[in-house]
Amino acid sequence: MKKAVHFGAGNIGRGFIGQLLHRSGYHVTFVDVNAELVNDINELGKYTIEIVSDTPETEVIDNVSAINSKEHPEELTKAICEADLVTTAIGPNILKFIAPNIAAGLTARVQENTEPLNIIACENMVGGTTVLKNFVYEHLDEGTKPKVDELIGFPDAAVDRIVPIQHNEEKLLVQVEPFSEWDVDSTHVKGERPEIEGLTWTENLPAYIERKLFTLNTGHASVAYAAYQKGIQDIYHAMQDEEILRLVRQVWAETSQLIIEKHGFASEMHQAYVEKIESRFKNPHISDDVTRVARGPIRKLGAKDRLVAPATQLLERGHKPEALATVIAAALKFDCAEDQEAVELQGYLKEHGLEAALTHYTGIEAGTELYQLIMSKIK
Numbered sequence: 001m002k003k004a005v006h007f008g009a010g011n012i013g014r015g016f017i018g019q020l021l022h023r024s025g026y027h028v029t030f031v032d033v034n035a036e037l038v039n040d041i042n043e044l045g046k047y048t049i050e051i052v053s054d055t056p057e058t059e060v061i062d063n064v065s066a067i068n069s070k071e072h073p074e075e076l077t078k079a080i081c082e083a084d085l086v087t088t089a090i091g092p093n094i095l096k097f098i099a100p101n102i103a104a105g106l107t108a109r110v111q112e113n114t115e116p117l118n119i120i121a122c123e124n125m126v127g128g129t130t131v132l133k134n135f136v137y138e139h140l141d142e143g144t145k146p147k148v149d150e151l152i153g154f155p156d157a158a159v160d161r162i163v164p165i166q167h168n169e170e171k172l173l174v175q176v177e178p179f180s181e182w183d184v185d186s187t188h189v190k191g192e193r194p195e196i197e198g199l200t201w202t203e204n205l206p207a208y209i210e211r212k213l214f215t216l217n218t219g220h221a222s223v224a225y226a227a228y229q230k231g232i233q234d235i236y237h238a239m240q241d242e243e244i245l246r247l248v249r250q251v252w253a254e255t256s257q258l259i260i261e262k263h264g265f266a267s268e269m270h271q272a273y274v275e276k277i278e279s280r281f282k283n284p285h286i287s288d289d290v291t292r293v294a295r296g297p298i299r300k301l302g303a304k305d306r307l308v309a310p311a312t313q314l315l316e317r318g319h320k321p322e323a324l325a326t327v328i329a330a331a332l333k334f335d336c337a338e339d340q341e342a343v344e345l346q347g348y349l350k351e352h353g354l355e356a357a358l359t360h361y362t363g364i365e366a367g368t369e370l371y372q373l374i375m376s377k378i379k
Contacts, residue, residue: 001063005076005083007031007098008090009041009066015049015174016161017089017122020182020198022061029079030066031098040171041066047172052285069101080105081112085194086119088132089159095121095132102132103139110147116191118153120184124217126209126304129156129188153190158183158209160216162280164288177286179276183208207263211270214255216277217306222251222323223281224294225330236287239278248278250323255310257319297334298341303363307331315370325370329377332357354378 004021006013009030021028032038041047046062067075080086080102090098102119109117121128133154140148161180168175186193186201193201202208220235226247227238238244252274260267300306307328311321332354336342349357355375358364364371 002026002084003079003082004028004085004087005031005079007069007086007088008094009034009037010089011163011166011174011176012161013089014047014061014172015163015176016159016180017087017182018064019049019059019061019176020180020196021085021087022063023198024194024196026085027063027065028061029083030064031069031076031079031101032066033068033070035068035071037172038066038068044172047174048170050173050175051178052175053178053283054285056285069098073101073104076101077105077108080117081109083117084115086117088119088121088123088128090123092123092125092128092131095123095128096135099132099135100139103136106136106148106152107140107144110144110151114151116151116153118155118189118191118194120155120157122157122159122182124159126213127156129154151190153188155185155188156205157185158205158212160212162286162288164286165292175286177280177283179280181212183212204263207265210263211259211265211273213306214259214310215252215274218255218310218324218327219248219252219277219281220288220293221300221306221331222248222327224290225297225327225334227290228294228334228336229330232290234287234289235281235293236284238290239282247323247326248281251327252278254314254319254321254323258310258314258317261317262313291336291339294331294334294336295339296341297331297339297345298361301328301331301361308362308364311370312364320373321370322373325373326377328362328374332361332378 002025004026006017006028009032018028030041042065046060049059049061051057069076121132159182162177166175180198182199183202183205184199185205186203223235223238223244226244232238256270256274259265260270307324311324314321334342335346359366
């Protein structure tokens, strides 16, 4: 049986990547520092996934084990030496913390195993595997790096599945939506491409990344920031609001124009993709909290992120991003006291004023067309 080492035994790791690896014939060894979670996986040897919709399904995932990387790093090194694939789903901010263990595993592996190995970071970020690779290389000695260059692939990926925060009585149970997407850059694979159910290999990953970022993530943020202003608590009920639904459809019309023009997706195919995402947001069985989706407004307002990037690119192509400007204005008003970035944003607004904050957090220069458009929406 093929062996996969997966960093992150949380809901996304078990309910998304773990499921697809299991379906593809892998024994999955989860790696985590949560002792209780690791013990539960090892004691049960399996877990259940509930695919929630109007016609719910359950799936049992077996042939799994777990390693506590904090307590047993030597076991992790051995697992990496024997692995056919390494994946992660731990959150962008945690990648640097697993890099030393991966580096130790690779250092041992390239001395005794000449089979190629691919490492794929399945994170909600652009270029996650490249980021992880850079962290790993910081912990490799100069004599090991050439061997890692030769044998270890670090292909970037784009992933998409809604797995909301949940509290289930059954140990290890995970509830997920029916839809999932996993796109991986085939140009940076070493050896043969692993055949994994639900994974699409592509030579043009940036197109798929932007399609997902500017449709799913932009749409999610648009609904959340608009809903927060209206006091609506979850995405499902926000999608029942005609004004919010009209706004997000206008946003999608704008981003669709950009994606089709820039990347050449067929308009009918892309419209079907948009409609699928709208139906996902309307799934009453798996609705996210508005404040969870809206959290991190500083990151989401970044020049290269889901709101400002498509708006800027649309203007460069001669299109006016009216709906995106409305969402950017709403994001600047997100003042959830439980969100650290929201607190920082509102503090800056209070001290420096709205005009300065807009430029400071988005990089949009004062007086430009997009700046004026957003200010008009705020006023």
